[in-house]
Amino acid sequence: MSRKNRPWLFYDTTASVCTTCLRQVEAKIVIKGDEVFIDKWCPAHGSERVLIADDAEYYRLCREVYVKHPEMPERFNTAMQHGCPYDCGLCPDHMQHSCLSVVEITEHCNLRCPVCYAESGPERQSHRSLADVEAMLDAVVANEGEPDVVQLSGGEPTLHPDFFAILDAAKARPIRHLMINTNGLRIAREPAFVEQLARYQPGIEIYLQFDSLHDAVLQQLRGADLAQIHARALAHLEQAGISTTLVMTVKRGVNDGEIGEVIRHALSYRCVRGVTLQPVSDAGRNSGFDPARHRLTVSEVRRRVAEQSGLFSLDDIVPVPCNPDTLAMGYALKLAGETLPLTRHLTPANLLAGPRNTIVFERDPAMKDAVFKLFSTNHSPQSQANCLSALLCCLPTVLAPALSYENVFRVLIVQFMDARNLDLRALKKSCIHFAQPDGRLIPFEAYNLFYRGDRAEQTAHIQAEIRQVTEWRRG
Numbered sequence: 001m002s003r004k005n006r007p008w009l010f011y012d013t014t015a016s017v018c019t020t021c022l023r024q025v026e027a028k029i030v031i032k033g034d035e036v037f038i039d040k041w042c043p044a045h046g047s048e049r050v051l052i053a054d055d056a057e058y059y060r061l062c063r064e065v066y067v068k069h070p071e072m073p074e075r076f077n078t079a080m081q082h083g084c085p086y087d088c089g090l091c092p093d094h095m096q097h098s099c100l101s102v103v104e105i106t107e108h109c110n111l112r113c114p115v116c117y118a119e120s121g122p123e124r125q126s127h128r129s130l131a132d133v134e135a136m137l138d139a140v141v142a143n144e145g146e147p148d149v150v151q152l153s154g155g156e157p158t159l160h161p162d163f164f165a166i167l168d169a170a171k172a173r174p175i176r177h178l179m180i181n182t183n184g185l186r187i188a189r190e191p192a193f194v195e196q197l198a199r200y201q202p203g204i205e206i207y208l209q210f211d212s213l214h215d216a217v218l219q220q221l222r223g224a225d226l227a228q229i230h231a232r233a234l235a236h237l238e239q240a241g242i243s244t245t246l247v248m249t250v251k252r253g254v255n256d257g258e259i260g261e262v263i264r265h266a267l268s269y270r271c272v273r274g275v276t277l278q279p280v281s282d283a284g285r286n287s288g289f290d291p292a293r294h295r296l297t298v299s300e301v302r303r304r305v306a307e308q309s310g311l312f313s314l315d316d317i318v319p320v321p322c323n324p325d326t327l328a329m330g331y332a333l334k335l336a337g338e339t340l341p342l343t344r345h346l347t348p349a350n351l352l353a354g355p356r357n358t359i360v361f362e363r364d365p366a367m368k369d370a371v372f373k374l375f376s377t378n379h380s381p382q383s384q385a386n387c388l389s390a391l392l393c394c395l396p397t398v399l400a401p402a403l404s405y406e407n408v409f410r411v412l413i414v415q416f417m418d419a420r421n422l423d424l425r426a427l428k429k430s431c432i433h434f435a436q437p438d439g440r441l442i443p444f445e446a447y448n449l450f451y452r453g454d455r456a457e458q459t460a461h462i463q464a465e466i467r468q469v470t471e472w473r474r475g
């Protein structure tokens with residue numbers, strides 16, 4: 001008798017949450033042809049199957065090659081009491097320190113984007129007090145010692161009445177690099193504001209919302225005609241020479257055909273250090289979101305970069321070892337008016353197969369560490385350039401010019417998981433964390449799903465339920 005096989009490969013088990021009740025559930029990772037799915041089962045709400053990659057080879061590369069020792073924070077902030085993800089954080093079971101800490105300083109915003117995980121808008125008027133913001137910055141410093149990257153966010157952080165006092169407070173702490181996550185309206189409209197901002201250089205970077213060059217698309221994602229605003233904001237930033245990253249929220253069928261156009265646009269500005277691509281996730285306000293139509297996985301965004309940019313190939317966008325499930329990165333060098341993709345020279349396959357086999361990636365831990373360090377999210381533009389220069393010096397196959405941050409261009413794909421595709425194994429490696437005034441650092445996805453605003457109430461209910469079961473187990 002011949003047995004029937006399942007029509008897919010059972011790759012791994014993990015845990016997730018049920019999309020309906022947000023209780024932790026068991027999950028399987030299964031591979032069917034090129035596609036990778038997370039299969040979940042909730043005793044109350046049944047089964048779910050969600051696509052998490054459309055390139056099984058890339059997924060396996062993330063899981064099997066780009067693996068590193070978890071880096072610890074200086075301290076943990078909560079105890080393990082209810083189990084992941086109900087003990088954030090950081091609890092001792094978290095597997096990566098804060099590469100990037102987000103400090104939300106206001107709920108107020110001068111836009112009301114149809115896509116906004118913080119659900120901000122003009123009607124929300126509450127700003128964090130300066131004392132609270134300082135407590136949040138202190139929490140980051142206590143966890144990190146010398147934090148690599150702190151991002152001021154919101155709402156629209158530039159609208160905080162004490163915005164420059166907050167910049168002063170951040171600058172007074174041992175923070176290496178400060179990012180300002182902004183929609184660019186004040187930068188476009190107020191030259192005096194940009195002038196004042198420029199005085200905080202070096203060590204600041206503008207993380208500029210930039211989903212498209214076209215108003216019809218911006219209307220869909222941001223509810224406003226912003227193309228002219230973006231153009232003016234970029235002109236001001238270029239003039240002031242302030243390091244800038246363009247941040248594109250990518251929605252399938254809306255702007256996923258414009259990734260190449262935005263990358264080429266970014267390359268035309270000296271002040272722009274790179275583009276961050278964030279596939280839309282189902283968090284906060286997400287008007288008209290249809291999971292079947294609008295979701296994109298990292299591997300799909302990666303393929304669009306390769307198809308559309310005219311610069312990067314698939315080999316140029318590699319998993320970020322801190323959290324390879326959700327982050328991917330590629331580098332190019334801007335030299336004498338030319339842009340050269342670089343990552344392909346640094347991937348394990350190429351380092352292994354280099355002429356004379358001088359570098360054997362897996363057998364040379366120092367080289368592996370250096371490459372992994374470069375491909376991590378905790379870089380300022382300058383530290384990236386330094387790290388790259390140091391690394392290129394050890395590579396006999398690549399020309400190694402002295403680099404400054406103006407020569408380095410980075411594409412980063414950042415996927416924030418939502419309840420559907422949450423893999424707790426990947427969540428434990430999250431390295432982007434929200435600071436809280438009470439000293440906690442909460443992983444990005446966990447915060448939006450379980451701790452932000454009203455979500456905290458439902459989580460408190462789940463925690464109480466778990467405590468009851470625990471009591472019962474203890475007898």
Ligand code: SF4
Nearest residue numbers: 084087088089091094
């Ligand atoms: S996500 Fe991290 S911090 Fe939160 S409960 Fe899980 S392991 Fe702990």
Ligand code: SF4
Nearest residue numbers: 109113116120155183
């Ligand atoms: S996404 Fe940013 S700009 Fe848009 S409403 Fe939210 S905070 Fe404001």
Ligand SMILES: [Zn+2]
Nearest residue numbers: 018021042045
């Ligand atoms: Zn359920």
